[in-house]
Amino acid sequence: MCSIVGIASGEKKQDVSYELYNALICLQHRGQDAAGIATAGPDEKIHVKKKKGLVFEFTKKNLNHLTGNFGIGHTRYSTAGSSKIENAHPYIINYPTSIAIASNGDTRNYNELKQFLHNQGICLQTDCDIEVMAKLFACQYLKSKDVFESVTFLMKKVIGAYSVVCLIQNKGLLAFRDPYGIRPLVMGQKSSQDKSFMFASESAPLDIGGYKFTCNVKPGEAIFIDRDLKCNRKMIVEKTKKAHCMFEWVYLARPDSDIENLSVYRSRENMGKIMGKIAKSMNYVDPESVVVPVPDSGRSAAIAFAEETDMKYRDYIIKNRYIARTFIMETGKMRAKNIKLKLNASQGVAGKIIFLIDDSIVRGTTAKQIVKMLKSKGAKKIIFVSACPKLISTCKYGINISTKEELIAHGKTVDEIRKEIGADELIYPSLDNLKEALGMDELCMGCLSGKYPHNAE
Structure with missing residues (x-):
């Protein structure tokens, strides 16, 4: 990228x-x-x-x-x-x-x-x-x-x-x-x-x-x-x-950009609505719970999720805007160090059931640290919602995911991932949910399925 x-x-x-x-x-x-x-x-x-x-x-x-x-x-x-x-x-x-x-x-x-x-x-x-x-x-x-x-x-x-x-x-x-x-x-x-x-x-x-x-x-x-x-x-x-890269809409692009004539903001909003419907179907929704985004790329989905489920939306995680994007830093050590500098939680989370909405879970570095941070501030329960399906394979086209082993979801069940990041519950969308949110199926989803455009040639 x-x-x-x-x-x-x-x-x-x-x-x-x-x-x-x-x-x-x-x-x-x-x-x-x-x-x-x-x-x-x-x-x-x-x-x-x-x-x-x-x-x-x-x-x-x-x-x-x-x-x-x-x-x-x-x-x-x-x-x-x-x-x-x-x-x-x-x-x-x-x-x-x-x-x-x-x-x-x-x-x-x-x-x-x-x-x-x-x-x-x-x-x-x-x-x-x-x-x-x-x-x-x-x-x-x-x-x-x-x-x-x-x-x-x-x-x-x-x-x-x-x-x-x-x-x-x-x-x-x-x-x-x-x-x-x-x-x-x-x-x-x-x-x-x-x-x-x-x-x-x-x-x-x-x-x-x-x-x-x-x-x-x-x-x-x-x-x-x-x-x-x-x-x-x-x-x-x-x-x-x-085969347009699905990660452009999920994470890479600015929310005020359009990619292939589709608003990035709208696509993330669509996924938030879909995830809200999934949460309701699983009977997870509680009017006393609060919806909290991981800033910034989780915010669009979180707002739509809160509207769909009639739950309160709160920006309890505060971002230091002087820290660069951690996903595209070169090493895991750099990412972990900068997440601590980049994100902090307010005391408002104490005693709350938190629906934590993020754009995706890649290596799990951010997810683990945020869950730990929220619990240290007194969060009662954390239901982690990823707006992207499980990333299980490498990217061959310019995103720095070079080995399957660095991906937290590779070879693991949803429950195993949940335990590793420390959440009480974990919800992922399906590949079809993602296609529905984007309104197209001409997508490169190699990192989600292991099937790449050039493999078909």
Whole structure:
């Protein structure tokens, strides 16, 4: 999980660096290991600046150096390659022309592609899959000088999930998406008079930047905005079945974003209503109980759950907003330490039966510590409600779940999980419940079922 942004501005004398910066701030939740921006104007070389850590590390001096009315940006969450600055995006390649490229996703056949490039006499300087993608694209671009032919070559070679933005010197801005549409990518335009375009991982940056949502980039599609702001589109590969990552709606995306034309907030609200109905069917509902969300991604479901069950809603868990997202931290030790700094419970929980609503239970680190914290503050009983089915398998497409063993639900019954996190009761939805909440079944649910899109090929 990373974020990407691409902007082609209709104002040739207007630098897009500050606009890219604002968009990346908007998407900071998708990656906090590093951030990068690349820009270029007409007849200009590509300027690039990368920083470890958060987008706020960019200074005014950095942004002023990044001149040009076309540009791309990236926030990194390390899954392929280490978190060192050399692996930060955008990756720059200077042959056959200057190209900057940034991606959100993961390449499953990285080693095979690395060997292919080695056989072509092409060496790699990093251990990040973005370099492989850049050099595959450049291989074909050297021969054809055609962006769509180069994307076609890349899509034939790469197995995995990817949404990509690419800045090509003196040519324009390219965006494309893998044939299954696993990772999201949206497009917006400012107005019919101002032909500025933006591509982004989510729709929220379009709103904040003053762009009107135009479309989702289709799975397998490439869109090229040339230097004259002419929009060229081509379907490169078309699959009969799509596989959008369900975790985008469950956890990854901002609640004010739309993914595949579905409001993230509404999808979480739908799951809260469904879980409320399940709780009522199990005779768990008690008017004296209170519904408490794990902030922030559990809040939308918790509000809907409380409405469905006619129970009181209370924000008894307080979040320190100066602590970054713990799920995407690199180690379990870091996650455990930061959860203690991030979350605390008020004394209002004493003597209460708590319906604790969270977006999901992944490793169990957060669940264990919150249950323990609530009980230490005097909670009488804790009924833990997960708004996502059991995660039992790895993610192969860019989320840092690399082994089944790190998942608390792998190989365990619901009751065994309940005992491990210390809750008195535990409720999970089914896969069908999730599909109902999202209103679609063209989903990648590999981490829930062990069945992945590419396995069917």
